[in-house]
Amino acid sequence: MPSMQQKLADQIRANEESFQTIFTALDAGESHEGQDPMDSLHEEPLEVALQRQVTIVLTTGGPHVEIVAALDAEGNTTRASWHSYWGGETVEKVIGSDEAAYRAIEYFVEGVLVA
Incomplete structure (x- = not known):
């Protein structure tokens, strides 16, 4: 039985x-599984989310x-980690x-967004 790591990698x-x-x-100008490759591409993601990230370096x-x-x-x-x-x-x-630490994030983010 494959491990969870193997399942995720697969x-x-x-x-x-x-x-x-x-x-x-797309590059060959051919169809993909009977449809336009761009249509196939648009069917791939469940969600596309644009997010910002902050990194607070401590050491x-x-x-x-x-x-x-x-x-x-x-x-x-x-989310934070x-x-x-x-x-x-x-x-x-x-x-x-x-x-x-979550409160610290909020403090530093507020300072960055205000600046």
């Missing part, structure tokens, strides 16, 4: 292959620690809206 690979066949057909070197937060159109935090890197290792941890 899904990414399937999406990559789908885009490849669509653009190969560099060993280790590098930062907070990464996605912002909606109004500048509100929609800690990211730490050192020696090729990575740790990520979700930040809940009830945590102090």
Whole structure:
């Protein structure tokens, strides 16, 4: 039985292959699965969302620690997480809206948006 990591990698690979066949057909001026390649392309995503991201770097070197937060159109935090890197290792941890780090994000984002 494949692991979850393998299942996720397989899904990414399937999406990559789908885009490849669509653009190969488009570049060759051919149809893709019996339809215009652009129609196929538009059927691929479930959603296309434009979001802004803020990164708050807290330490560099060993280790590098930062907070990464996605912002909606109004500048509100929609998700946030800690990211730490050192020696090729990575740790990520979700930040809940009830945590102090979340409040820090809101403070710094407000300062950036006002400036």
